[in-house]
Amino acid sequence: MSSKDINIRIGELETGIGHIRDLQVRIGRVLDEKWAEPAGPTPFPSLTALRNWDRTLLNRYRPFYLPFCDLCCLCTYGKCDLTGSKRGACGISMAAQQSRIVLLAACIGAATHISHARELVAHLIQEFGRERKLDAGSSVEVEAPVIRLVCGIRPRTLADLEPVLDYAEQQVTALLSATHTGQEGDPIDLESKVLHAGMVDQVGMEVADIAQISAYNFPKAEPATALVDLGMAAVDTAKPVILVIGHNVPPAAGILDYLQDRGLAGGVEVTGICCSAIDASRYSPEAKIVGPISWQMRYVRSGIPDVVVVDEQCIRTDILEAAKAHGMPLIATSEKVCLGLPDRTADAADAIVADLTGGRSPGAFILDPEKVGEVAVKTALAVAPARRAARNAPYRVDPREEAGRCGGCGFCQRACPNDLNVPKAMQACAAGDTGMLAALYDACLGCTRCEHACPQGIPVHSCILAAAGESIRNERFSMRTGRGAIGDIEIRQVGGPIVLGEIPGVVAFVGCANYPDGGRELAEMAGEFATRKYIVCTSGCAAMTIGMYRNEEGKTLYETYPGDFQAGGIVNVGSCVSNAHIAGAAIKIASIFARRNLRANYEEIADYVHNRVGAVGIAWGAMSQKAASIAAGFWRLGIPVIVGPHGTKYRRMLLGRADREEDWYVLDARSGEEVYTGPVPEHLFIAAETPEEAMILAAKLCMRPNDTARGRALKLTHYIDLHRRHRGGIPDDLPLFVRTASDIPITMKEELLQVLREKDWKEIRIPDPTLLRRPARGRQD
Numbered sequence: 001m002s003s004k005d006i007n008i009r010i011g012e013l014e015t016g017i018g019h020i021r022d023l024q025v026r027i028g029r030v031l032d033e034k035w036a037e038p039a040g041p042t043p044f045p046s047l048t049a050l051r052n053w054d055r056t057l058l059n060r061y062r063p064f065y066l067p068f069c070d071l072c073c074l075c076t077y078g079k080c081d082l083t084g085s086k087r088g089a090c091g092i093s094m095a096a097q098q099s100r101i102v103l104l105a106a107c108i109g110a111a112t113h114i115s116h117a118r119e120l121v122a123h124l125i126q127e128f129g130r131e132r133k134l135d136a137g138s139s140v141e142v143e144a145p146v147i148r149l150v151c152g153i154r155p156r157t158l159a160d161l162e163p164v165l166d167y168a169e170q171q172v173t174a175l176l177s178a179t180h181t182g183q184e185g186d187p188i189d190l191e192s193k194v195l196h197a198g199m200v201d202q203v204g205m206e207v208a209d210i211a212q213i214s215a216y217n218f219p220k221a222e223p224a225t226a227l228v229d230l231g232m233a234a235v236d237t238a239k240p241v242i243l244v245i246g247h248n249v250p251p252a253a254g255i256l257d258y259l260q261d262r263g264l265a266g267g268v269e270v271t272g273i274c275c276s277a278i279d280a281s282r283y284s285p286e287a288k289i290v291g292p293i294s295w296q297m298r299y300v301r302s303g304i305p306d307v308v309v310v311d312e313q314c315i316r317t318d319i320l321e322a323a324k325a326h327g328m329p330l331i332a333t334s335e336k337v338c339l340g341l342p343d344r345t346a347d348a349a350d351a352i353v354a355d356l357t358g359g360r361s362p363g364a365f366i367l368d369p370e371k372v373g374e375v376a377v378k379t380a381l382a383v384a385p386a387r388r389a390a391r392n393a394p395y396r397v398d399p400r401e402e403a404g405r406c407g408g409c410g411f412c413q414r415a416c417p418n419d420l421n422v423p424k425a426m427q428a429c430a431a432g433d434t435g436m437l438a439a440l441y442d443a444c445l446g447c448t449r450c451e452h453a454c455p456q457g458i459p460v461h462s463c464i465l466a467a468a469g470e471s472i473r474n475e476r477f478s479m480r481t482g483r484g485a486i487g488d489i490e491i492r493q494v495g496g497p498i499v500l501g502e503i504p505g506v507v508a509f510v511g512c513a514n515y516p517d518g519g520r521e522l523a524e525m526a527g528e529f530a531t532r533k534y535i536v537c538t539s540g541c542a543a544m545t546i547g548m549y550r551n552e553e554g555k556t557l558y559e560t561y562p563g564d565f566q567a568g569g570i571v572n573v574g575s576c577v578s579n580a581h582i583a584g585a586a587i588k589i590a591s592i593f594a595r596r597n598l599r600a601n602y603e604e605i606a607d608y609v610h611n612r613v614g615a616v617g618i619a620w621g622a623m624s625q626k627a628a629s630i631a632a633g634f635w636r637l638g639i640p641v642i643v644g645p646h647g648t649k650y651r652r653m654l655l656g657r658a659d660r661e662e663d664w665y666v667l668d669a670r671s672g673e674e675v676y677t678g679p680v681p682e683h684l685f686i687a688a689e690t691p692e693e694a695m696i697l698a699a700k701l702c703m704r705p706n707d708t709a710r711g712r713a714l715k716l717t718h719y720i721d722l723h724r725r726h727r728g729g730i731p732d733d734l735p736l737f738v739r740t741a742s743d744i745p746i747t748m749k750e751e752l753l754q755v756l757r758e759k760d761w762k763e764i765r766i767p768d769p770t771l772l773r774r775p776a777r778g779r780q781d
């Protein structure tokens with residue numbers, strides 16, 4: 001046990017010094033004494049323990065609101081109109097309301113990961129025991145950097161993760177209560193709470209991933225993990241096929257175990273969508289990844305799966321109807337997603353199988369992953385022969401016939417988030433040309449909004465899929481499966497070059513790539529930064545998406561670049577919860593390379609990361625509420641995040657003002673003097689509409705006050721080059737980022753000096769930067 005609350009209650013006690021009655025003593029937390037590292041000031045921080053740090057960041061990166069909705073209907077005083085300077089019946093302003101909604105989204109995201117972690121840890125303890133050792137890999141001594149940093153404990157067993165989850169759950173409950181009518185009304189305090197939600201979300205994600213890595217023996221900080229098949233063509237449709245959807249791997253593991261134990265491995269295809277697919281591929285080489293979240297309808301309507309198994313998160317809420325329509329029994333496996341199905345957890349597996357295969361029930365709710373394994377496999381084996389015909393007639397539509405009913409009203413296009421010109425494609429299709437309809441496939445999210453909008457009831461999405469049938473069948477790509485944490489040796493190797501700026505940056509691609517050409521754009525951006533020798537990290541659906549495009553030589557990015565956390569590496573850490581390893585790598589640079597104490601020392605480490613580690617996150621495409629919490633976890637560490645396209649739907653940005661010189665002073669840790677550093681990094685949260693804009697921004701946001709002249713020259717080379725290529729010319733704000741003449745890239749020296757002279761540029765000092773008074777006093781390293 002690493003941490004506990006102590007409560008002492010004494011009703012009545014006679015002692016030598018007197019009579020004690022109703023004594024109650026509570027000691028908050030007792031930290032682990034087996035861990036020699038001195039504890040910092042903020043173990044298990046409360047909602048306001050890091051408020052000063054948040055305010056330091058938010059004073060520089062002020063919220064810029066983009067109200068996506070100007071009404072509030074959260075309580076029955078409303079709806080309240082918050083336009084102009086109007087306030088709600090509870091007194092809330094538009095600014096506070098926008099921050100409040102962001103906080104709600106961040107709480108939903110954090111609660112989702114933490115609840116997932118709780119369910120996973122409980123299951124793994126049941127299966128492997130409380131004392132099962134945590135093991136992130138032999139090259140990982142700092143195995144839980146986020147938990148060490150936030151909670152101040154060093155978890156060693158699965159049981160040690162329970163008090164961490166207790167803490168995270170308490171924080172999310174308190175944060176959620178702050179959004180109640182008549183609670184927090186200050187926009188900046190609401191933003192501070194958003195950052196707190198992001199931090200505890202990182203804790204929840206780390207708990208989930210180190211628990212499953214340790215217990216299920218996933219790859220442990222291995223750079224060269226296996227390349228796994230990706231795409232529909234990877235599925236052997238001659239075999240029975242099971243589809244798993246969601247984020248919680250035990251049901252998929254139950255299926256793979258059942259097949260292994262019965263000698264059936266290889267006889268049934270275990271395929272997946274979203275993070276359960278990634279984690280299943282970390283568990284067994286038999287698992288296949290079909291695609292990201294937006295492929296659910298595409299795959300179900302293909303008729304290929306025989307059985308659908310859903311666990312939790314990012315599952316279409318109409319998945320049961322879709323599965324029913326295609327004759328696929330569905331098994332729900334999480335209390336969070338019951339789908340109205342009967343609870344069959346206590347029933348015998350064969351009785352459930354008989355009901356599913358006999359058509360008496362469209363699905364079953366089973367809370368036991370082992371039973372799920374047995375039922376899913378037996379059902380798939382039983383229904384597959386009869387479903388062969390369905391597989392040979394996917395989508396069940398004749399696009400030409402459907403297009404003949406189209407009245408050209410345009411409702412579908414108006415409903416389409418990608419504004420796809422369905423009416424024109426339908427017109428061409430009715431005339432016999434299915435090419436235009438097929439061409440919509442790449443940009444179609446599979447959201448089916450068009451179908452719900454169509455007054456003729458035309459199954460538009462199915463028509464697109466049927467028209468594009470050939471491309472779908474040929475989709476076969478590859479991705480390197482999730483590696484988990486970054487090894488300590490890797491951190492030792494790159495810590496110096498990153499902090500000095502000689503590796504130009506770490507760019508992390510997360511999210512779902514759910515917008516027009518989102519997938520292709522993501523792959524192009526990742527390839528661009530890997531070619532430029534940045535370290536590229538990725539996770540979740542973004543990791544799949546960048547494996548879905550091939551270069552001229554027919555290779556995916558994973559086949560082109562190594563998986564090492566090194567300049568030019570493409571590092572797939574794993575599923576959504578593996579995002580914690582990306583933040584963990586930044587934290588470990590401070591701990592391993594710079595030897596700063598991690599333990600409960602959040603402010604100092606975040607200050608280090610913010611001023612020295614040139615990292616930036618890019619979340620490309622529409623994403624769930626988890627985007628808000630994941631991004632907020634990076635913000636509190638001072639790591640900027642770019643979102644796009646349609647990123648303005650996040651309601652507010654956290655933007656720096658390059659024109660306000662007073663915002664860009666840091667303390668020089670050696671002298672304690674205040675020093676102007678220029679606006680680096682310029683923003684904490686910003687939207688980009690195009691990949692070109694995102695790339696230019698990412699190169700800029702990788703600059704840090706600590707860059708050496710050589711490092712800054714390298715970062716400026718990439719910034720200027722990307723700007724020249726995609727926007728034309730030298731960026732106007734160049735003088736803000738050149739501190740001394742030595743910062744100027746040597747190959748452009750004369751040209752840039754000319755520009756700088758014209759703009760009346762002056763040299764500034766390069767400090768040993770910090771935003772904290774505490775380390776600035778007397779630190780001489």
Ligand code: SF4
Pocket residue numbers: 072073074075076077078079080087088089090091092181
């Ligand atoms: S929470 Fe406040 S702003 Fe929202 S509906 Fe209620 S009173 Fe109106």
Ligand code: SF4
Pocket residue numbers: 412415416417418419420422443444445446447448449450451460461
């Ligand atoms: S399913 Fe495709 S075409 Fe239909 S609304 Fe969604 S993105 Fe547009």
Ligand code: SF4
Pocket residue numbers: 405406407408409410411412413422423426453454455456457458460
């Ligand atoms: S909504 Fe239906 S009828 Fe109208 S244009 Fe689209 S497909 Fe045709």
